[in-house]
Amino acid sequence: MSKIRCTVAQLSPLTSGVTRVVLTPESQVPYRPGQYLQIWLSDEDKRPFSIASIAAQGQLELHIGGAVTDQYASQALAHLQQHSEITAEVGLGQAFWREHSQNPIILLAGGTGFSYVYSIAQAIAAAGVKRPVFLYWGVRDESALYHQTELAAWAATDEHYRFIPVVQNPTEQWQGRTGLVHEAILQDFVSLEAYDIYLAGPFAMAGVVRAAFLEQGGKREQMFADAFAYI
Numbered sequence: 001m002s003k004i005r006c007t008v009a010q011l012s013p014l015t016s017g018v019t020r021v022v023l024t025p026e027s028q029v030p031y032r033p034g035q036y037l038q039i040w041l042s043d044e045d046k047r048p049f050s051i052a053s054i055a056a057q058g059q060l061e062l063h064i065g066g067a068v069t070d071q072y073a074s075q076a077l078a079h080l081q082q083h084s085e086i087t088a089e090v091g092l093g094q095a096f097w098r099e100h101s102q103n104p105i106i107l108l109a110g111g112t113g114f115s116y117v118y119s120i121a122q123a124i125a126a127a128g129v130k131r132p133v134f135l136y137w138g139v140r141d142e143s144a145l146y147h148q149t150e151l152a153a154w155a156a157t158d159e160h161y162r163f164i165p166v167v168q169n170p171t172e173q174w175q176g177r178t179g180l181v182h183e184a185i186l187q188d189f190v191s192l193e194a195y196d197i198y199l200a201g202p203f204a205m206a207g208v209v210r211a212a213f214l215e216q217g218g219k220r221e222q223m224f225a226d227a228f229a230y231i
Helices: 071-082 111-127 148-156 181-188 203-215
Strands: 002-013 018-025 036-042 045-050 060-065 085-092 105-110 133-139 161-167 196-200
Touching: 002 071, 018 071, 018 085, 036 071, 045 060, 045 071, 045 111, 060 071, 060 111, 105 111, 105 181, 111 133, 111 148, 111 196, 133 148, 133 181, 148 161, 161 181, 181 203, 196 203
Parallel strands: 105 133, 105 196, 133 161
Antiparallel strands: 002 018, 002 085, 018 060, 036 045, 036 085
């Protein structure tokens, strides 16, 4: 874990409700794909966010949902807008990518939990992993799939990679999967026993998914989510 000063290099919209944040640390900072950082609003107030980048990129990228109803995120965004430099703790969390495992991989994201699996997916591509990788991204509306084109291109780079977006409230034009994202996985895999599973989403979702995946053969020691430490 590293505490470091960062320059707020960029704040730009990914959707009407999600902001891309780019921080430039004052020096190179190590972290593993799938770890998170905490933004210090004060010594007593630290807000955790998944890191969407990988360490080799040099900068720290976050995807923060800033809906007015979500004060936790919107207050952090306001802090970033009001300060050109901030303090962050980087390299937190135990749900990082186990790169030495030889198991096939399922990456599961609900909403802006996508930033967590995005970091791992980039690391997988950079490492040239040649075993099956399935990235499932569940959203309420298809407009929230802000990296859909990039992920489709990612999946096209290697026959081992697959990207499966799942929309809960589809329009008539939507041609892909619908419903709840974890249910799409349960439909696609007879057994989850062989897979390393990385999960990011709301705590309530993580609890439901863990129980359902264990019933379908998933192994607790091969399921990774920071939310598991709190539920």
